[in-house]
Amino acid sequence: MPSVRGRRGLVAAALNVPVEQQQHEEQEVSKSKRSTSPCLGVPKLKKRRALVDMTNAHKVHISFLGRKKKKKKQQEVKKTSSPSEKSQAEQRSSTSESTEGKSSENDEEEKEEAEEEAEEQAVCHVEQDLVTSEVPVEFDVDSENRDDCFMIPEYAKDIFDYLKSREEKFVLQDYMCQQPSINAEMRAILVDWLVEVQENFELYHETLYLAVKLTDHFLARTPIHRDSLQLVGSTAMLLASKFEERDPLSVDNFLYICDDAYNREQFLHMEASILQALSFDIGIPVAYHFLRRYAKCAGVGMDTLTLARYFSELSLMDFELVQERSSLLAAACLLLALLTKDLPGWPPVLQFHSGYEISELAPVVRKIYSMVAQPTSSELKVVRSKYSHEVFFRVASLPLVDYDVLEKTLEPQRFPLIQL
Known part of the structure; x- marks a missing residue:
């Protein structure tokens, strides 16, 4: 049985092709094929960069803010060039340039400048959209969670600002007449x-x-x-x-x-x-979300937050409070809880993050206070029994803040200080 090495001569003899002619043809084929191709007979392809000509990427212009500045610097350098360089450049330039060529060059330069200005304005517009709202250092409550990706401290304030703006779509009126x-x-x-x-x-x-x-x-x-x-x-x-x-x-x-x-x-x-x-739009902002945010801003303990939750859950049954926005209701519940716990009423950090002043919270706080102090029905005891458990710190059994102390916080101008 002939070896693999000797089979080429046998195949050539069977086809009546001289061996020398076959070798010459193989050399020509090897020259015509690409060196990087492992197969024979593959046509030579035009080299190109990856992912350039597949789509309309060649039509996309990426703008950089510093490009125009670099061009301006290059133009200044050209202007400040030595007279010898200028004379050499003038000698090299052809004297047979027509006025049409000059005008076309000027038009191209003007078009390039206009495109650069438009690209620079577009980049600036995008950067302004991506800039988040700055928080003063004294009101920054999210920097402590900078390393926690689940707390997303970079977007926390923007998220709650968005939820607050979304409340305008879900304002309720007195619908019982219908x-x-x-x-x-x-x-x-x-x-x-x-x-x-x-x-x-x-x-x-x-x-x-x-x-x-x-x-x-x-x-x-x-x-x-x-x-x-x-x-x-x-x-x-x-x-x-x-x-x-x-x-x-x-x-x-x-x-x-x-x-x-x-x-x-x-x-x-x-x-x-x-x-x-509801047009399938059921992502309605609720008071519970805002309560947790405001409690974090105030830095209060879990017992104070649970007391505010107790007031907020009681307010779910009061139809008079249905018309109030969830963010405003949550702020009023937290303010009443702070006063009940003998804590500072409404610090500037809460006013900054909630967007409400005490004068805006006062009417809602009074409604919640009267609701808790004088329950309307003895049959509705589920919320009170729920928050009487030790898991919820038995906040339902805590005495409310005195009404005079409440009014001093809500309207301090009605209680002027007595100078001795």
């Missing part, structure tokens, strides 16, 4: 029951707040019968759990807690009705 079959007392009973559902299923507090918001916004747009009020609240809690929870509740959970008063088809139909009524 509801012929329900009233504020029925709504309070429903919210009290939703608090119990949140506690039994150990849901997030954000889920409870969002469920109440969804219920109010749906009732503000759609008149319902009193028999469907619990269905609306249950479906709102179902939607809120899908929005906030890691492991949301199912329809079967609500079928059980409603004692089979409604069926699955009714839940699914109500879920679609709520989403369509």
Whole structure:
């Protein structure tokens, strides 16, 4: 059996091709192919940089702010060149240049300058959009979390400013006049029951707040019968759990807690009705988010924050406070908690981050104070019993701040200092 080395002669003989002619042809093929190609017969390709000609990248002009300055410096250097250099350049230049060529060069230079100015303005515009709001050093509460990527200290203030601006889209009015079959007392009973559902299923507090918001916004747009009020609240809690929870509740959970008063088809139909009524925009800012932010800005303890949460959760049942913005309500609850704990009322850092002064908070603080001091119904005890537990520092049993002390903080001009 012939070796591999000797097979070339056999194949050439079988094809009646002289060996010398075959070697000559192989040399020509090896010359024609690219050195980097491992295969024979591959046509020679034009070299190009990666990802240049695949799209319209060759049409994109990347501008740099320092480019125009460099060109100006080069022009100044040319102007300050020695007379000998100028004379040499004049000698090298052709004297047969026409006026048309000069005008075209001037036009090209003007176009380049106009493009550079437009690019520089565009870059400046982008940089201004990317600049975040500066926070004074004395009001900087996020620098301590600079190394924590989960706290995103660079965008914390911008996020809450955005949430506060978004509240304008979800301002509620007194909608009970549009509801012929329900009233504020029925709504309070429903919210009290939703608090119990949140506690039994150990849901997030954000889920409870969002469920109440969804219920109010749906009732503000759609008149319902009193028999469907619990269905609306249950479906709102179902939607809120899908929005906030890691492991949301199912329809079967609500079928059980409603004692089979409604069926699955009714839940699914109500879920679609709520989403369509709210145009699928259910990311509503709630007071619980702002409470945590304001408590961090004030640097208060967990007991003070829990007391403010207790006031805020009680306010969910009061229909008079439905019309208040969540950020304003959270600030008023925290102010009342600070005064109850005998802490400084409203420091400048809270005024800076919340955007509210004491004069703006005073009416809401008085409403919350009267609501806590004089409960309207003895049947609505779920919130009070919840915050009477030791897990919540038994804040429901704490005595409220004296009314005179409260008024001195809200309106200090009414209580002038007595000089002895």
